[in-house]
Every structure is written in structure tokens, then in C-alpha cells.
Amino acid sequence: MIRLLRFPLWHLLVLGWLALPRHSAAQDRRRAASPRPAPATRCDYHLRWDGKSSRLGVQLDYTAVSADSTVFVFAPEHLGGQADIFQVLENLRPGPTDRLRVVPAQQKIVVLHTRAGRHTLHYVLNGAIAGPRQKSTPRELFRPVIMPGSLYLTSAFFLLQPQDCPPAASSLQFDQFPAGVGYFLSAAPRATPGSRQLLQPGRQQFWTMVLGTDIVRREYRVHNIPYYSLTSRRDTVNRMSQELAPFFTRFFPTLRTFWHDDQDAYYYLCVLPTYNTEPTAGGFGWGPGFIMKYSGPFDNWAKLIVAHETSHSWIGSQLTLGENSFANQWFGEGFNDYVCLINLAASGIFDSQTFLEYLNNRTLRPHYTSAIRSAPNDSIAPNYWRNTAYQRLPYRRGLLYAFYLDNQVRLASHNQYTLRDVLLALRTRARALQAKDPNANLSVDDFIETAGRFMPREQVAHDVAVHMLQGQPLDFHHFPLIPAFRVTFDGEVPVLGLTGTTPLSAIYSW
Ligand SMILES: [Zn+2]
Known part of the structure; x- marks a missing residue:
């Protein structure tokens, strides 16, 4: 009989949320x-x-x-x-x-x-x-x-x-x-x-x-x-x-x-x-x-x-942040969602309209109008099964942070690096840890140290503490994006668009 020693991730599915174990x-x-x-x-x-x-x-x-x-x-x-x-x-x-x-x-x-x-x-x-x-x-x-x-x-x-x-x-x-x-x-x-x-x-x-x-x-x-x-x-x-x-x-x-x-x-x-x-x-x-x-x-x-x-064959399986996958779902789910989204764009399965629709109508708008948008990270697990809004929170929060971080790494490195480089470095770190202990997961500090090699470390530490752990939404008024993106506002809700300087397939190519 299979012994599922733990349920590594709780997966959320459209039109009904199913709890299920994932093999990792x-x-x-x-x-x-x-x-x-x-x-x-x-x-x-x-x-x-x-x-x-x-x-x-x-x-x-x-x-x-x-x-x-x-x-x-x-x-x-x-x-x-x-x-x-x-x-x-x-x-x-x-x-x-x-x-x-x-x-x-x-x-x-x-x-x-x-x-x-x-x-x-x-x-x-x-x-x-x-x-x-x-x-x-x-x-x-x-x-x-x-x-x-x-x-x-x-x-x-x-x-x-x-x-x-x-x-x-x-x-x-x-x-x-x-x-x-x-x-x-x-x-x-x-x-x-x-x-x-x-x-x-x-x-x-x-x-x-x-x-x-x-x-x-x-x-x-x-x-x-x-x-x-x-x-x-x-x-x-x-x-x-x-x-x-x-x-x-x-x-x-x-x-x-x-x-x-x-x-x-x-x-x-x-x-x-x-x-x-x-x-x-x-x-x-x-x-x-x-x-x-x-x-x-x-x-x-x-x-x-x-x-x-x-x-999830990578983030959520090879790369897990924290003691278990529930601890930092902003990474396990949100960063995975961003990687999935940009690969859908890079492979041409999502065109720029669908890409922006996901970011705007399915992420930014529901997040910035949500009553629990500022809920701290450690309140998610206890409320997860009581309030469905908590189930989507880490996906949206993490996806937006990943988008932000990708932009900041590109700007800080004058386009030499992207979030992909951060994630590849993080995987190298995970493999080194697992070579010593097969059960080892990455810590939030590992994340900060690794991302801090590609942009100012203090900024990463601040952003993770304030926006991911405390839960304060990113303020899109107060940071730049790469020239390919522009942001406008509909009331409190940021609205992303493409400036037309660079096609999506060129932004996301590797
Ligand atoms: Zn997932």
C-alpha cells in the first residue's frame, strides 16, 4: 500500500476546489x-x-x-x-x-x-x-x-x-x-x-x-x-x-x-x-x-x-520554500503560476491579449478589490478551508510579486538577468542542500540570499517581509517596470498594458 507521508500541496482547481495529494x-x-x-x-x-x-x-x-x-x-x-x-x-x-x-x-x-x-x-x-x-x-x-x-x-x-x-x-x-x-x-x-x-x-x-x-x-x-x-x-x-x-x-x-x-x-x-x-x-x-x-x-x-x-514538476516539487509547501504558497503556487504564464506566452499558446487578461482580470482586479488582500501569510493556512478567498490569495500575491521581481531584476542588471536566472540559481542551491539531506527544503533566507545576487539584497529582504509575509499589496505607483510594460490605474486597481516597444515573445524568450 502506498503510504502518503504528507500531502505536499493542496491543489486548487477551477469550478470546485479539490484537496489532493501530489507526488513530489x-x-x-x-x-x-x-x-x-x-x-x-x-x-x-x-x-x-x-x-x-x-x-x-x-x-x-x-x-x-x-x-x-x-x-x-x-x-x-x-x-x-x-x-x-x-x-x-x-x-x-x-x-x-x-x-x-x-x-x-x-x-x-x-x-x-x-x-x-x-x-x-x-x-x-x-x-x-x-x-x-x-x-x-x-x-x-x-x-x-x-x-x-x-x-x-x-x-x-x-x-x-x-x-x-x-x-x-x-x-x-x-x-x-x-x-x-x-x-x-x-x-x-x-x-x-x-x-x-x-x-x-x-x-x-x-x-x-x-x-x-x-x-x-x-x-x-x-x-x-x-x-x-x-x-x-x-x-x-x-x-x-x-x-x-x-x-x-x-x-x-x-x-x-x-x-x-x-x-x-x-x-x-x-x-x-x-x-x-x-x-x-x-x-x-x-x-x-x-x-x-x-x-x-x-x-x-x-x-x-x-x-x-x-x-509544478519544478516549483512545488524540486523547489519548495519552507518546512512544507503550505508555508510559503506565494512561492510554491504564485511563482509557479508566473513561470507557467510566461511559458504559455513564450510558446505562443497565450497571445498578448490572453496574457494581459490573466494578469488584469484574473489576478490584479480580484486581488486589489479583495477584502483580505492584506492578510498576513501565516493567516492563510488556518483560514484555508473556511474561506475560499484565502485559497486564491497566495496564487495572486505570489504571481504579482514574481512579475514585479522579474521586472526589478531586469532593470537592476540592465537586462542581463531575469527571474529565470534567480530560479535557476535557487535550484542549484536546492540541489546542494538535498545532496546533504534528501529531505531538505529551501528557506525564505535562501530565497533572499539568492535573489539578492541579482538586485539589492536589502530590497529583496524588505519586499519579502512586507509584501509576502506581512501581506501588504505591492504599490504599483512606486516602482518602475521595464519599458515594454506600462501601468495605469482604475481607482485602486493597477491595470497592466504593453507599450508596444517589445513583443511579448521577445520579453519572454530563452
Ligand atoms: Zn499549483
Whole structure:
């Protein structure tokens, strides 16, 4: 069973805010540093699905380490708000000489047996969409969805593993599956459903599987790294496979150039229409990929979700400021949002009008008219679930500070440096810290010291203390911007525009 030791980020999604865990590089580092389980243990999963039913049959052959019992826990507690996730498990059946004790309140299954060694446990996953279809997006993201011709699973709500001794290796294999299906298993991207797929511990435990007659699978190369696009023909509004293509051909290459990073094994985007009919979009980062479910047109703001979440492979994953990602969301969310926005502009997915619309109508105006715009940073966590205004506050505050800082670094260095240089230096610092301690995160002082190499350090220290930690909004009357930008005011609200001296694609190029 996956142990999610902490929930590194709480992700916020349009049209409904879903709480969800994100797999992080820090988790990988911790896992790599933890002792390996005994090598002889293994779990082998045999799957059966007829392509029509909402039920997936699983036969788990596992190694019992203790003679008398083996304990399994199903699904991380309340993952994505699914307090009743245990109900998807049906027909639990142990081997002929074993007995079961099931504790639904703890999502726990105890198999009582009389010897160690190999045992079998059968179970069924019911992937019917429970309850009314309206507003079912969390259910469609955080539970198995098994509908005629289409199956969606992640390891979070599939795997049963012995708790006392997680397997050293696992395998997964379909003994029955419908003909003519598209297939993708993120842990083994090249595998076909008929082959036996070996799953290594660690990162591969965070896998996603789609299988169905509706699945459209495309493969790209980004800086020579395999990238996979998984979409569905069920969408009759968008040709999603084509809609996503510019991400693979333009956005991801631009983003990897920005971060100067060609170091991943692979990445996937799994973007599937909901069975829910209300306009919606939501998703979560999972292993080396991002899963999104949506309905309605794939507009600029849905594109922004894809860009924002996939950008978290760096800020929020490789770069975290403070003890946890909740401490300084102005950086983890706001700076990530800025990096995502300027890469959307640099890759031509956002034109200058959309870029300014996001800054003005979706950031500056709601921020400068918000009743809580001056709330201090440490008031965000306690109010986060009580008042939705607090959920957007760090995004907007951080994005505006990142924009400001980018301008100040450019001005102070006579255009020799930009915020990108600050972030690359910060990553170098993070890597040095993590070389000594895999759990180390950057501190606010690391941020100040690093940015202070590119503009006056005292200014950075002041700005972080006053504008990010105390929460006082930046006063756009009192600082210059690069000549390409101008600012006017609508009452108290700053309004950004382009002067036309430099095109957006030239401001944001690397
Ligand atoms: Zn985010």
C-alpha cells in the first residue's frame, strides 16, 4: 500500500476546489533513502475485465512474511474527499484455508492464515460512478471509473499491499481484457495489456492506467524525453488529442529550455472527459504525469490548468520554500503560476491579449478589490478551508510579486538577468542542500540570499517581509517596470498594458 507521508500541496482547481495529494521529488528522495524491503517478497496482480461491466476482478498473489496474518490497508485515507472509498472494494475472498477480518472504518483487511509464504486474495473493484452524475468530478478523479468500453485506475485506489513488508517487486497482468483497446500504464509506458508488467518499488508505485476502446494514445519526444498524450474519443466537443498537441510541440519544449532540464525518463498527460455533464475541470499530479478530467470546451483557462500543474514538476516539487509547501504558497503556487504564464506566452499558446487578461482580470482586479488582500501569510493556512478567498490569495500575491521581481531584476542588471536566472540559481542551491539531506527544503533566507545576487539584497529582504509575509499589496505607483510594460490605474486597481516597444515573445524568450 502506498503510504502518503504528507500531502505536499493542496491543489486548487477551477469550478470546485479539490484537496489532493501530489507526488513530489522529495517523496522520491525520502523513499530512495529509506531501507529496501526484504528482496523475496512480491505481489502479483492478475486482472480480469470483460469491457462491459463496471467491475474489475483482481487476483492478488502475495508473499506473507508473518505466519499468522497479513494486514492490508486500501487507499490513502479520504483521498480527494472520498471518505467512502472502501466501498469500491467488493467480493473479498481469501485462499481456501485463510480467513478474513475486515475493518471498514480503518479501510483495513486482515487475512488470518497459518503459514508464511505465498497466499492469494481475490477482490473486485467496482468502478461504477456512484450517486448522481452532476458534480461527480472528484469521484471520477479519485475512484476507479469503469464504464462500458473504458477503464481508469490509479495505484492509489487499486493496490492492496501487505503493510508490514511492502513487496520488493510487483507485477501486473490482464488475464482477460476486451479486444481492440487503447492502453497505457504509466509505470510501463511501452507495455501492452496482454504482457506481464514488472513494477519496481518507488516512483513506479504512483501509476495510472487507462484501457478502453475510446482511448487515444500519442507519443511525442520533448528534448528527446518520451511524452505521452492520453485522451478519449468520447469527447464530442473538443478534438482533445489535437488540442493538446501544442503542449507537446511547443509548451513542454519551452518549459524544459526555461529550466535547462533534459533529465526525465518520461512524462504523461492523461486528459479525459467526465461522465459528469456539468462544465468542470480538475486534476492532480501523479508520479511523472498529470491527470485531468473535464467537460465542456477546452478553453484558455482549462489550458492554464494543464500548464500550471505540469509546471509544478519544478516549483512545488524540486523547489519548495519552507518546512512544507503550505508555508510559503506565494512561492510554491504564485511563482509557479508566473513561470507557467510566461511559458504559455513564450510558446505562443497565450497571445498578448490572453496574457494581459490573466494578469488584469484574473489576478490584479480580484486581488486589489479583495477584502483580505492584506492578510498576513501565516493567516492563510488556518483560514484555508473556511474561506475560499484565502485559497486564491497566495496564487495572486505570489504571481504579482514574481512579475514585479522579474521586472526589478531586469532593470537592476540592465537586462542581463531575469527571474529565470534567480530560479535557476535557487535550484542549484536546492540541489546542494538535498545532496546533504534528501529531505531538505529551501528557506525564505535562501530565497533572499539568492535573489539578492541579482538586485539589492536589502530590497529583496524588505519586499519579502512586507509584501509576502506581512501581506501588504505591492504599490504599483512606486516602482518602475521595464519599458515594454506600462501601468495605469482604475481607482485602486493597477491595470497592466504593453507599450508596444517589445513583443511579448521577445520579453519572454530563452
Ligand atoms: Zn499549483
